[in-house]
Amino acid sequence: MSEQNLSTHWADIYADKIIREKGDKEVYTCASGITPSGTVHIGNFREIISVELVVRALRAKGKKVRFIYSWDDYDVFRKVPKNMPQPELLATFLRKPITLVPDTTGRAENYARANELDVEQILPTVGVEPEYLYQAKRYRSSMYAQGMRTALEKREEIRAILDEFRTEPLEADWWPISVFSSFTDKDTTTILDWDGEWNVTYRDDETGQ
Numbered sequence: 001m002s003e004q005n006l007s008t009h010w011a012d013i014y015a016d017k018i019i020r021e022k023g024d025k026e027v028y029t030c031a032s033g034i035t036p037s038g039t040v041h042i043g044n045f046r047e048i049i050s051v052e053l054v055v056r057a058l059r060a061k062g063k064k065v066r067f068i069y070s071w072d073d074y075d076v077f078r079k080v081p082k083n084m085p086q087p088e089l090l091a092t093f094l095r096k097p098i099t100l101v102p103d104t105t106g107r108a109e110n111y112a113r114a115n116e117l118d119v120e121q122i123l124p125t126v127g128v129e130p131e132y133l134y135q136a137k138r139y140r141s142s143m144y145a146q147g148m149r150t151a152l153e154k155r156e157e158i159r160a161i162l163d164e165f166r167t168e169p170l171e172a173d174w175w176p177i178s179v180f181s182s183f184t185d186k187d188t189t190t191i192l193d194w195d196g197e198w199n200v201t202y203r204d205d206e207t208g209q
Contacts, residue, residue, distance in 0.1 A: 015057035028063055030055050032130070033070025036115035037098055038081040044119075052128045069130035073099050073112035074139045076187050095186035099136040112136070145198070151176040152194050183207050 018028060032051040034044050048069070055067045077098045080090045086104040090111070093101040101111035108114040116132075123129065138144065151158060158176050163169045179189045181204040193201040203209070 011053035011057040014054050015061060018058065026064065027066050028058055029066045029068060031068045031070065033072055035072040035075040036112045037075065037077065038115065039083060040115055040119045048128060067130040068133055070133045070135060071116050072135050073116070074136040077101050095188055097136060097180060100185055148177050149198065183209050
């Protein structure tokens with residue numbers, strides 16, 4: 001390692017690398033994000049501050065930077081954290097989007113939002129103020145519909161790429177999307193067919209419908 005690298009902050013090194021590899025841009029976009037599936041902890045903060053330091057390094061070099069933080073709040077509620085009140089109630093919402101899970105602490109309109117607020121309220125105290133993206137809202141407004149259709153069109157190509165990095169190939173009935181049931185709101189579904197346009201046929205594995 002050169003003497004310069006030893007005396008240069010790692011964030012400045014990465015900022016220089018970004019500028020060198022991406023070229024001179026009007027705006028540089030830096031991104032981070034997590035699923036707000038439980039209490040956000042110091043490990044999550046590490047991811048936030050790592051991006052923030054690169055953002056600051058870019059700005060110190062006179063660059064305009066957009067820092068987006070994605071709340072993946074349309075992800076599945078897979079496990080009830082031990083520190084949450086009313087675990088029996090929360091368990092009835094397993095496999096549903098976490099935005100449909102109630103906030104048993106009584107602080108917000110849903111479970112995901114309560115965990116998001118913990119972060120959004122404390123980050124400004126350390127000078128971190130990203131632009132938040134709420135994925136549940138984006139999915140429900142069909143912002144990703146075209147991208148999902150493209151993934152369906154490229155299903156076999158995507159499968160081949162993923163199989164290169166797997167010890168076992170994907171199942172023959174694998175699809176590059178998942179479906180929440182309109183009957184139960186859960187992701188316990190099996191995709192049966194795609195019509196080549198905008199419609200997917202699926203079976204609800206709990207109800208058989």
